[in-house]
Amino acid sequence: MDGVFPFLKPPGITSHDAVGICRRILKEKRIGHSGTLDPMAYGVLPIFLGKATRLIEYTDGFDKTYVAECKFGTFTDTEDSTGQAVLPDDNMNLVEGITILHDSTEINESLRPPTWNELTALLDSFVGTQEQRPSKYSAIKINGVRAYEYARKGIPVELPLRTIIISNIELVAYGFPYFTIRVTCSSGTYIRSLLRDICIRLGIPGTMTSLARTAVGPFDIQSSYIAEELTLHGEKIVFPTDHAVSHLSKVDVDSVQLKMMVQGKELPIVEAFSHTVPSEKYRAYGPNGFVGILKRTKNSLKVDKNIFIEG
Template sequence: MEGIINVLKSPGMTSSDVVVWIRKILKIKKVGHTGTLDPGVAGVLPICVGKGTRLAEYITEQGKAYIAEVTFGVTTDTQDSYGKVIRETSPMLNRSELERILPNFTGKISQVPPMYSAVRKEGKHLYEYARKGIPIEINPREVSIYKLNLEEWFEGQFPKAILDIECSKGTYIRTICHDLGQTLGCGAHMSYLVRVRSGPFKIQESWTLEEIEEAVCDGNFSFILPLTAGIDLPKVSLSGLRSNAFRNGLPTKREQVKILDDKKEPYVQVMESEELIGIGVWREEVLYPHKVFK
């Protein structure tokens, strides 16, 4: 059994909880997720099964899309609704003020990860320092925000906004929410978040754990997608002879490779007929095995 499952994670579960659940229901040990979703966050969580676990790194690298709710006037120590309130005010804020600053948060931006996060510093997670009250310098890192649109605006003592966000991997949405509040001078936190896309996997096509359990009971495993469904890399094809060479770690000259996509990237999916046999990497005009499925 191998492939990728587009799981709709519900709030309250960790990503590891989902992995354990899938292992149990499918009775298979080789299961892994493709990037952590916080327990309070709902949405798309691709789960790799069997050989699919070797593709997790490629799926994780792909872009994400979210719908986020931001509450202005309330700042928390975790930058989301699960933290301790450290500042509260009733801001005189309107929609146009928020729309005015959103372009400053698109494109390539510098972002400081939150203290309550799994980012490592000197061998420890940042949340370990935060829980012990140990101050530590956090280095900013560059992320890409491809889209940041204001979808809805709600007036009130603590105004709320619904944002449609597309971004690169490693982006902290709660930090975007926090930084918007800091820029506007009133503070803010992320009050709700749902991931609507991870790479090519969309929420409209996801399966709840209840739906997966019901399908398994009916002997229906259509929720397990093929390995190629989760990788946004160009494809090449090899003959039977060169496929065997690839599986044995041998390179292949470009003239012996059938190019199936025009996209010019160093890493490619290597196919034999309709079967994915591994990931290859171009070095000049030669295709070398990078990851082989035997």
């Protein structure tokens, strides 16, 4: 079975667990996913089947949209509600009126919660390209070891800053001490760390309490399927393989050019390929449909990294 579909991962399981569920239901050995979701999160997890697994690398850079809830009152070591309450760093400059304890938070009457407009204005300031320091409980590798493994052992490590892009962020609900945002961002953005930074800028401690991913590239939550639907409908709900790379421009190849591709030969730039740009990648279609991914060099098109999917 070849194809791709968006799975609606429930909270409480890993992305690896979700792949296992889909494998058992569809009885497909070759299966994978893109865009890992934290266990506490739920939402869109693109699943790739059969030959479509060869296309996962072309989807890693998809923008993603999340809806996340944050609760003012405490910071945690994991930056979400699964962690333990911790004291803030000295440079967080918290407002007067907040006292953080290890198991509770007291907020006295001298604290004035931010208004809707104040919170919205602050969120707007996060739009654009910026540097983000991920959570120490992230899956980023430091010297070949996941950051969360160091954190669980109490070993301090310095996580490098990452360049992220926030293309849109909006306040969708607010009733102190809770607020909910919708964010569209580049791959590699940590939403719990974004909420941490928002709270630091406000001078009020806070932590993420829920997270939903509502879109990954061309996949959205409205078209995602739960395990029960997958059991009921099976491969009928699976999109064609090329759906995963619909963001790439299209080129058509004839039977002679297709034979050259199979033989590993490069395709000279002819009039039909004149619109292509060096270093760019393209989804190619032969007489019988989608055949794979091509990459433009200076003077030719070639099969990218020996990936080939017969149409």
